Amino acid sequence: MSTPTRIDLRSDTVTTPTPHMRAAMAEALVGDDVYGEDPTVNELQQETAALLGFEAGLFMPSGTMTNQVAIAVHTQRGQEVICAEGSHIYEWELGMMATFSGVVPRFVPAPVGVPDPAQVRRAVRHSIHQSPTGLIALENTHNKAGGTVLPHEVIVGIREVADAEGLPLHLDGARLMNAAAAQNVPARQIARYFDSVSLCLSKGLGAPVGSVLVGSKRFIASAHRYRKMMGGGMRQAGTLAAAGLIALREGPANLPGDHRRARELAETLVQAGYDVDLSTVQTNIVYATIQDAQAKVEGWAAQGLLASALDIDRVRFVLHYQIDDAMLQRAKEIVAGM
Template sequence: MTVSSDQPIIDLRSDTVTTPTPEMRRAMAEALVGDDVYAEDPTVNELQAEAAQLLGFEAGLFMPSGTMTNQVAIAVHTQRGEEVICAEGSHIYEWELGMMATFSGVVPRFVPAPGGVPDPEQLRRAVRRSIHQSPSGLISLENTHNKAGGTVLPLEVIRGAREVASSEGLPLHLDGARVMNAAAALNVPVREITQHFDSVSLCLSKGLGAPVGSVLLGSRAFIGRAHRYRKMMGGGMRQAGILAAAGLIALREGPAKLQDDHRRARVLAEALLNAGHDVDLNTVQTNMIYATIPDAQTHVDRWAAQGLRSSALEPDRVRFVFHHQITDELLERAVAIVGGQAS
């Protein structure tokens, strides 16, 4: 069966697939701009200041991607030859193409993270001080944890990690690509999460719905050093206010939509389970679903022919990610497709 040409595609491959809203397009067309490499783009400056205020930091720096904000943070925090302590399955290792080694000359040291949640005591035990080993330079957490299924770090774990970092004299970075999803799931202001970190990477182009961009947050001194590394990585975007204008709308309006994304993900997860697919509902905490399905690509291809796009990230693992452009009507069709009831 193939999808009818008059039916919209249900694209659940990622929350990065959204297109700019009409409000974003108008803001982009009307944005005041300047040369951001000279820190003279007023719209970029507004976005950076607003993101910093919202997450509780002194300053922010707009960049093209979350990979760049994470890797710039690593470069600022560490010295060559050091280790970055991170949870197993962390995005900074799994999907950032070895950049911490290539650019910063550091390597990861993984700690176990069942369900994406490391034990603070395991973080402490991973710290290295011996002359015979690479010294620890940074602790990095991920919230929500992508590869674990979009799971949320409990606040007590974050507080425990902060205590470890402080007592060991190490900076603590958050890959907060979807930290707004975590805040929505915990029903707390995002500052309740971010206040414990020395730096945070916030993605605007995932759940928040902007077409491009991430913001790195930290102290003024930290962001001052980050400017150099952004330029080294080719992140000087000149009149970037055109993009920042959409980012401002995403930052202001996107968080209110996340609870609906989470609700819809839960509905589809239950439908997959009812259809006989292996889904751990305990991991469906935000806008993601990971289903264990043998011969995953065959199922993905069959569903795609019916108008539902998903991702076979492993031979037996399929990911679905909800975003604000998936309505309840599209959800209903998705449920029918995975249940084998689509017409």
């Protein structure tokens, strides 16, 4: 008997390199990237920066590192970082902003992942009696809210707050390309309002490893030092950057299909009696409220469907390019109990 195909919806980080990526990795020109001499890394950095409308980029192993390096460059110890409730930089980056940069978060309400610019303005602190604000950080798409997209007018409004208050604005754009696909706009049209942007290559775009931080030349020059401090000097990293280039060039075309499949799965979950806020299913992520989530996830896993129980009653499904329509159909049958 053949082994059933495993349908892995735990994250869009579970994908494996495409044949094109593997070939590019095998043939990549390499050098010592700590000295700035890896030609493939340099190409990836330049291409990502140009794509998003910035002067320079810096390749790193993870989105956590790119975000935390950005925080370190933008802030001074003892300051606060304004961020939306549920932001990845706080929830899943292990307190690094406090540990490494000596700064703390100040949260603003963010219904479905979207903060109100007026609330952001109220959160700004300049008093000598309080920790001063050093940075505003946004996340697009917002993972914990369900992969929701920041509306253009909200980004513009928060940019106006940052300008008025003399503050830098950073974007955790791990899934920025998903946001661009959902709004049918070029990614640089979103990125243009930020002083720095972190773009993950190993999520929806499908690369095995890596994120790129982009900003001004001066900003990236400072980021180099912090990357080295965090252990992010990867030497002959061109083999990884080669896969990143393929992801950057070919991955965005797959995202609309991921979004469609996520919507279909979400509607099936609702039909099966599970609680899903369909208004939040805007990209490739689906959250469902399911009692005794861990037991349910274990039962589905026995049938070949993997999902993530992120709380006692919350399950996350993430669609990606290695889930085709046949696999989606089987996933829908499993969650529907067919």
